[in-house]
Amino acid sequence: MAHVIETVRFELRDGIEEAAFLTLVKDMEPWLAKRDGFVARRLAKDTAGQWQDVVEWQTHDAAQAASQDMMKDPDMAGFLGAIKMDGVEMRHLDLRYTQDA
Numbered sequence: 001m002a003h004v005i006e007t008v009r010f011e012l013r014d015g016i017e018e019a020a021f022l023t024l025v026k027d028m029e030p031w032l033a034k035r036d037g038f039v040a041r042r043l044a045k046d047t048a049g050q051w052q053d054v055v056e057w058q059t060h061d062a063a064q065a066a067s068q069d070m071m072k073d074p075d076m077a078g079f080l081g082a083i084k085m086d087g088v089e090m091r092h093l094d095l096r097y098t099q100d101a
Contacts, residue, residue, distance in 0.1 A: 003039060003095040006063045008053040008088060016082045018045075024079045031075060037062025056095070063092055 012021055025043060032038055037058035044052045057063040067090070070076045 004057045004060050004063050005093045005095050006055040008090045010051050010088045011084045013084050021082050028079050035066045
């Protein structure tokens with residue numbers, strides 16, 4: 001079965017500095033690394049301030065479980081609190097091709 005790519009597009013709440021947000025991202029690395037099915041993560045930002053979080057999972061079930069657990073986990077409150085939740089767009093796509101350097 002092909003891996004799953006989770007994409008999450010969002011903006012930061014007003015007043016959240018990029019450096020502070022990236023510290024929150026770094027702080028959640030151990031939580032994410034312990035998740036069953038986690039493969040890799042990349043985070044990017046465009047010039048308009050839109051962020052794209054791209055997480056690769058082994059299965060849809062692993063991706064869904066992590067998303068649900070994140071919303072309930074008090075340790076994720078800082079990270080989630082930095083994001084404008086009303087504009088979040090999440091998708092799960094089946095990986096069909098990959099090329100590494």
